[in-house]
Amino acid sequence: MLGVSVSTVGRALADRPEISDAMKARVRSLAEQHGYVAHSAARSMRTGHSTLIGLIVPDVRNDFYGAAAMALAKCCEDAGYQMVLAATRDDPDSELKQVRSLVEARAAGMVIALSPSPRRETLALVRRLRSTELIRDVAGGDTPWFGIDDHRGIETATLHLLDGGHRRIGYVGGQEALSTGRDRHAGFAAAFARRGLDLPADLVRTGPPDARFAEKAMAELWSSAHRPTAVVAAGAGLTVGVLEAIGRLGIDVPAELSAVGFGDAPWFRWWGPGLTTMALPVYELAYACGGHLLRQIERPAPAADEKPPRYRAMHSPTLIVRGSTANV
């Protein structure tokens, strides 16, 4: 302390109006000179709120979550928060650990895409923070949810194929334990129902929503006696796997097989004849999600008696027709 009191220094650095400009200047120059950097842990201990926001997703290499991470990172940065990123690889124990750490850090909030079967404790901890669910809708309770219209998305994709004359349509989707898996599967069925057609149940494959599973599933579909003439990939990671299988097996798209993907990674446009796909406004979705969370954080906690209904924001996917689908 070279001159004045602790409180004066604190106020000067916080740029409070009651401090004279001369004093502010003196304090600041000295602080800079000595390389003083505030201690955020001490501050958050005193004020009671931290500046951390968590993002918990299965995998950032998935274009979906990569885009979400960029969007939330931007939100956090602009609002002066730091983003803690955790990749669970859909491992419920990893997930629990990460969520617990976030609660221990008294994070200001978190955005989470929950794993298919989260631990009971995980859900309890998620509810303890101001949380928002992204894409997957599992927590229940009153956690706000930001996702896409999975049902309509896959229904649209499937109708596109049905209306192109396809009947033997394969489906590669996430497991039923996921809300996304259920809704997308239902959308697939709904498309057949709407056209009064029977669903080819033998061509439906569901499992972990990653490329590895999808590749295996697609290969299986292709090796079956009665091959599909088209396939719907019902997830970003799954789309990658389906395309890998198509490449590896040397399937001629769209002559032998029409394919519709999910999401719109930049390279889909340049894949083979161009991939027909359901584009999702992921960046916008995650940005909206971050905005909502920040507003919750900066608003005082609502009174216990006025309980607003659960917030749900459903963004719509758009069909983008490229060269990978042809009429039959």
Add this chain to the structure above:
Amino acid sequence: MLGVSVSTVGRALADRPEISDAMKARVRSLAEQHGYVAHSAARSMRTGHSTLIGLIVPDVRNDFYGAAAMALAKCCEDAGYQMVLAATRDDPDSELKQVRSLVEARAAGMVIALSPSPRRETLALVRRLRSTELIRDVAGGDTPWFGIDDHRGIETATLHLLDGGHRRIGYVGGQEALSTGRDRHAGFAAAFARRGLDLPADLVRTGPPDARFAEKAMAELWSSAHRPTAVVAAGAGLTVGVLEAIGRLGIDVPAELSAVGFGDAPWFRWWGPGLTTMALPVYELAYACGGHLLRQIERPAPAADEKPPRYRAMHSPTLIVRGSTANV
């Protein structure tokens, strides 16, 4: 406090040997029942070290940094740290802000891919934490560096084209302000020198290492009077842009143009005829980087007099030949 003292509770939860098992059990069950969760800010304030590790990169959607994020996330999780992710979009002010936040949080360490022209203060702050540079080599000083052999990588790629008979080879790379830009450009020149050939200087384009620039640059190269017969993309983001231009312009690869990419995103294999590329062990690199950082963190600070030489780990890229390159 329902029974005993603060210290006893603290020790019980820390599983200290001096506490009786009976007491531990009592404390734990009560803690669980009441949903007690430790306060990491208070702990780190007391102990003087936090459990945060920062990762600062330009963009996580870039396959390169996406893979690095996954690797570091795994390292952090296994060692009980939390990863703070910041995406600077190569904006030096954003970068400074994020680095400062990390220092304010007294982060245990950070891994950073610095922007082309970082603020002076940024570098000072980076040196203040246990930091490691990833890929880009700009901080100087004694910050350890983990990167790839950029020179040799691009030299290999270029030799592959030269030996296939190409002479008019275009080069789309990052600006010279980046270590990676310099080294890769040098590698390009070195390949020509090694074969005793003149470098086609009119086909060299350098700029920001993103898809937007690369697309523009590639389009320019293609519209020139004397077109290249091959092109080298010297960066992950740049590769995406070059491929976009190729798609948009409808260039026939490899008949009209041979192309070599940088990095090996999963979809490169299935792009057009398969993209010939320099594969980089990014995951391994980032994992090694994280391991090194953690070892530094857990080791006591070295004495000022025994100053080890700057740690540099250079991983080698590998040429993967696919269908996008043909002899001329």
Add this chain to the structure above:
DNA sequence: TTGAAAGCGCTACCAA
């Protein structure tokens, strides 16, 4: 084996 108390760096309250 347990308890009392100091102190990490900050902010906010009360006093001057």
Add this chain to the structure above:
DNA sequence: TTGGTAGCGCTTTCAA
């Protein structure tokens, strides 16, 4: 406009 001081929740030293 400035100073003194309590206290956030934890760990750790010293004492019992």
